Amino acid sequence: MEIFRHKKLQLAILSGIIIMMSCDNRTIDRPNILWITCEDLSPILGCYGDSLAKTPNIDRFAKNAVRFTNAYATAPVCTPARSSLITGVYASSMGTHHLRGVVPKSEKIKCFTEYLRQDGYYCTNNEKEDYNFLTPEQAWDESSNTAHWRNRKPGQPFFSVFNFMTTHQSQTRYGSEKLNKINMTLNEDERISLDDIEVPPYYPDTPVIRTNIAALYTQVNIMDKQFQGIINQLEEDGLRENTIIFFYSDHGTGLPRGKGYLHDTGIKVPLIIEFPDKYKHYSPVNAGEFSDEMVSFIDFAPTVLSIVGINPLNYMQGDPFLGKYKKSTKEHVISIRDRRDEVLMFSRSIRTERYHYIRNFFPHRPRMQRNFYSELTPIRQELRRLHIQGTLQSEENWLMEDSVPVDELYDTKVDPNEFTNLARDQEHQNIMESLKSKLFSWMIDTKDLGLVPEYEMLEQTKGEPPYEVFMNTLDAKPILELVDKIGRGKQFISDFNIALKSKDPIFRYWGATGLAALGEEAIESKELLNILLNDSVPYVRFAASEAICNLGNFESGIAVLSEGLEDESIVNQLHASQILMAVGNNAKLALPQMNIAIENLKKTGADGSQSFDKHRAWYTRENLEYLVSYLSDQ
Numbered sequence: 132m133e134i135f136r137h138k139k140l141q142l143a144i145l146s147g148i149i150i151m152m153s154c155d156n157r158t159i160d161r162p163n164i165l166w167i168t169c170e171d172l173s174p175i176l177g178c179y180g181d182s183l184a185k186t187p188n189i190d191r192f193a194k195n196a197v198r199f200t201n202a203y204a205t206a207p208v209c210t211p212a213r214s215s216l217i218t219g220v221y222a223s224s225m226g227t228h229h230l231r232g233v234v235p236k237s238e239k240i241k242c243f244t245e246y247l248r249q250d251g252y253y254c255t256n257n258e259k260e261d262y263n264f265l266t267p268e269q270a271w272d273e274s275s276n277t278a279h280w281r282n283r284k285p286g287q288p289f290f291s292v293f294n295f296m297t298t299h300q301s302q303t304r305y306g307s308e309k310l311n312k313i314n315m316t317l318n319e320d321e322r323i324s325l326d327d328i329e330v331p332p333y334y335p336d337t338p339v340i341r342t343n344i345a346a347l348y349t350q351v352n353i354m355d356k357q358f359q360g361i362i363n364q365l366e367e368d369g370l371r372e373n374t375i376i377f378f379y380s381d382h383g384t385g386l387p388r389g390k391g392y393l394h395d396t397g398i399k400v401p402l403i404i405e406f407p408d409k410y411k412h413y414s415p416v417n418a419g420e421f422s423d424e425m426v427s428f429i430d431f432a433p434t435v436l437s438i439v440g441i442n443p444l445n446y447m448q449g450d451p452f453l454g455k456y457k458k459s460t461k462e463h464v465i466s467i468r469d470r471r472d473e474v475l476m477f478s479r480s481i482r483t484e485r486y487h488y489i490r491n492f493f494p495h496r497p498r499m500q501r502n503f504y505s506e507l508t509p510i511r512q513e514l515r516r517l518h519i520q521g522t523l524q525s526e527e528n529w530l531m532e533d534s535v536p537v538d539e540l541y542d543t544k545v546d547p548n549e550f551t552n553l554a555r556d557q558e559h560q561n562i563m564e565s566l567k568s569k570l571f572s573w574m575i576d577t578k579d580l581g582l583v584p585e586y587e588m589l590e591q592t593k594g595e596p597p598y599e600v601f602m603n604t605l606d607a608k609p610i611l612e613l614v615d616k617i618g619r620g621k622q623f624i625s626d627f628n629i630a631l632k633s634k635d636p637i638f639r640y641w642g643a644t645g646l647a648a649l650g651e652e653a654i655e656s657k658e659l660l661n662i663l664l665n666d667s668v669p670y671v672r673f674a675a676s677e678a679i680c681n682l683g684n685f686e687s688g689i690a691v692l693s694e695g696l697e698d699e700s701i702v703n704q705l706h707a708s709q710i711l712m713a714v715g716n717n718a719k720l721a722l723p724q725m726n727i728a729i730e731n732l733k734k735t736g737a738d739g740s741q742s743f744d745k746h747r748a749w750y751t752r753e754n755l756e757y758l759v760s761y762l763s764d765q
Contacts, residue, residue, distance in 0.1 A: 161252075164290045165374050167362075168293070171299050171389070173401070178190040188358055189358055203399055203425075209381050219443065219446075225240065225598045228581060236598075237596035242269075252287070252289060254271050254291070255279060255291045257274075288439075300508065310346055313353075333388055335523060375404065377403075383397040386510055398480070425484060426461070431449070434451040465480065476500075494534055495713075497531075499511070538567075585706075587668075588601075621652045623645065639666065640674050656678070672691050675688075692710055692721060697727075
């Protein structure tokens with residue numbers, strides 16, 4: 132019996148050793164994954180053929196890596212893009228699609244790093260999160276400006292993110308004086324010559340424009356050095372041969388027509404991935420080559436899981452493009468645009484390798500709406516100055532147009548600048564309708580919450596995750612059928628009038644918005660719109676107010692918007708302020724209420740609580756302060 136017990140003990144010990152050895156071997160076999168990311172950067176790198184870029188380190192890295200030529204952000208601004216990156220779910224499905232509009236995240240949806248951590252990975256983030264939901268504690272072992280793979284246990288595999296703000300919009304908007312100072316710290320061959328800059332056709336060629344572009348490229352050069360700094364640390368630790376390295380940016384450049392726009396300048400990003408020799412079998416092409424495969428941020432989470440051998444979760448809306456569970460190549464990618472700071476937007480795009488279709492659901496808004504944060508950019512200021520002077524020529528005036536097309540279709544093969552809109556070209560109707568059909572099917576299938584006004588989304592959820600509330604209840608198809616009529620002409624007035632009488636405020640809102648887009652052509656709906664000025668739902672009243680103002684009845688419309696500035700909901704205050712911005716000079720009637728609202732907004736969130744409401748309050752105040760200043764000068 133004693134011998135039996137000893138044998139049993141020996142077998143147990145032996146089994147334990149085998150399990151430990153198998154775990155150790157698995158740990159050794161599993162790759163480390165390093166994300167080096169930057170902000171607000173299109174593929175303006177030397178390795179992508181940009182002759183102006185001074186990026187020797189990234190270029191050298193690319194020679195032993197794969198460069199993706201069709202990588203796209205899910206949104207042209209950071210928080211909705213990052214929301215999709217960390218979860219593998221579109222922001223428009225989670226309710227995280229509005230910039231700085233924090234909502235609860237569903238417990239059913241995890242940050243993909245939570246699965247990595249459960250599988251033994253050490254996960255670090257240095258340091259930006261910005262997901263539009265509160266980051267769960269389980270997401271990271273470390274998330275701070277000191278987070279590093281070096282803090283893990285010996286031999287533990289890691290997933291680490293290092294994010295550089297160097298190319299962010301806020302870091303590139305300086306003039307010649309600062310540019311000269313920075314150049315004094317750079318080698319002569321690293322300096323950007325203003326004479327070498329090729330000004331895009333959508334900008335006028337002026338010294339201010341050239342200097343702002345030079346500032347961007349200068350920051351790219353600085354970021355290139357920071358990139359190499361992380362690579363050096365990896366090599367110092369002897370880890371490069373065990374680490375798959377991603378380099379990418381969070382969306383297009385922070386210059387006008389980049390960040391915030393669904394054109395390639397806003398959503399197309401560099402993506403370079405290096406596979407060490409032991410992981411070459413994951414690579415889609417040979418080292419140093421280009422891959423034309425279409426990939427989207429929505430695919431990044433399932434791809435990382437696939438690389439480490441974890442089967443991506445069923446709720447994830449992207450497809451792994453690398454690893455054990457790799458799926459076939461995509462035919463298209465989809466991107467979204469919604470509220471950006473204080474600016475109300477709603478557009479969707481679908482991009483194939485050649486064609487790009489964009490649907491703008493607020494066609495009656497200017498191409499470059501005033502946005503406080505972006506107005507600090509020198510190019511924006513220059514465009515506005517020259518527009519007032521009336522000296523912008525042809526394509527230079529593109530950003531200053533006071534409306535946008537309902538449909539945009541571009542053949543990017545022959546028109547990489549996306550200037551020739553083929554939406555009305557008879558030869559391209561089949562292509563456009565096919566892309567539109569796929570886009571709309573996606574909106575319906577994913578329960579696109581861009582169809583639900585922000586206030587309504589928050590009201591229906593009452594603090595619960597929008598994903599859980601709407602995923603099984605939102606019937607998006609009839610809403611989208613109505614919304615698609617916006618901007619398509621007077622023949623749809625009867626549809627909008629019917630919507631105004633709906634019991635559902637979402638339909639009443641979109642009906643009024645459709646009439647607002649028609650302007651004076653909606654005169655036959657004036658009586659119905661006047662009734663809606665007393666609607667029980669604030670955002671419906673605001674949409675009706677805009678339509679009434681567009682018919683020339685400013686007094687009653689402005690009165691409703693003025694009351695909106697006193698609403699208990701900061702979301703409604705923001706909405707009302709945006710409609711006042713759209714109304715223009717006639718918003719003067721609301722000046723007294725604007726001044727009162729500004730003083731009240733200064734107190735909102737002063738205790739530091741409800742930070743997401745503080746953001747909305749700040750945006751509203753900036754809207755109103757600009758309007759007061761502008762209207763007082765008129």
